[in-house]
Amino acid sequence: MQLKLLWELQELDLSIKGLQLKIEEAPGLSGVQEVKEDLENLENNYAEKENRLKSARKELKQMEFEEQSIVETSNELKDNMYGGKVSNVKELEQMQRRLDNLADNKKQLEEKIINSMELIESLEEELGELGEKISRAREDLEIKEKQLADELDQYNREVERLQVQRDELTEKLDQKYLEKYLLLAQKYQGKALARVVDEICGGCRVFISSAQRGHLYNPSSMVYCENCGRLLVKLD
Ligand SMILES: [Zn+2]
The missing domain is CATH 1.10.287.1490 (Helix Hairpins)
Known part of the structure; x- marks a missing residue:
């Protein structure tokens, strides 16, 4: 017995x-850690791109402001040149050179503005995709964490149940x-x-x-x- x-x-x-x-x-075995790491990488990537987008937008604003000021300066110069106030040929030539320089600067700036706009657009697109991936990973993590908690709960209850049986048994031994x-x-x-x-x-x-x-x-x-x-x- x-x-x-x-x-x-x-x-x-x-x-x-x-x-x-x-x-x-x-x-x-639950995969919780893997999803957590993936999520962290995605969030870091998102934060980094978001910063790049912020500085790209700031840079674009500065360039647009600069472009505006070139346009204003050029208009002033033109007004002075053609307004009849300046008749000195040498002075007029100087003004024309300045005007040409300004036009060159504006052209270069406009190229930079286009590039900046393209960069902003692609960053916005990447951020959109990353955002979707992040929300999917968060949902996945939530599901996996819930599954793990349920599983552990079940095992722990089973251990408790067996422990009670064990106590009863050892009393008879x-x-x-x-x-x-x-x-x-x-x-x-x-x-x-x-x-x-x-x-x-x-x-x-x-x-x-x-x-x-x-x-x-x-x-x-x-x-x-x-x-x-x-x-x-x-x-x-
Ligand atoms: Zn044996």
């Missing part, structure tokens, strides 16, 4: 151990058996007991000697496998 209870205890302990391993491994079991369990990775089926030790697959077989039917005797040292139990 005690051996049968010990066997049940071993089964329970192995189940608890298995569940504890699942609890340990669940976060790694004699101290002598329990101590022996715990000692052997430590030595054999939780498998202190081995079932004997067809006269073979379930722990090491070696035949039980005929001398030992007789003792197996005595419920109060503790018989150990001569080969592996596990406590042998013969269940009906």
Whole structure:
């Protein structure tokens, strides 16, 4: 009877151990960490592009302002040249050169403005796409975190349930058996007991000697496998 209870205890302990391993491994298997890392990369990328967009918009504004001021300066020059106020030829020539220079500057500036506008447009597009990816990753993370929490909850409740069974069981066990079991369990990775089926030790697959077989039917005797040292139990 005690051996049968010990066997049940071993089964329970192995189940608890298995569940504890699942609890340990669940976060790694859940994919939560991977999604978190992906999300972080996406958010960093987004922040970096957002900064670039901000400075590109600022630069564009400055260039537009500069263009405006070139237009104003040119208009003033033209007014002075053609308004009849200046009649000195040399002075007029100088003014024309300035006007030409301003026109060149304006042309260069206009090219830069077009490039800047194109950059802004592509950054806006990239940010839009990144934003969508980020919200998808956030949804994915939420789902995976929920799944993991549910899974852990389920395992923990199962461990609690088995723990209650274990407590009930150990109360029925004699101290002598329990101590022996715990000692052997430590030595054999939780498998202190081995079932004997067809006269073979379930722990090491070696035949039980005929001398030992007789003792197996005595419920109060503790018989150990001569080969592996596990406590042998013969269940009906
Ligand atoms: Zn054995």
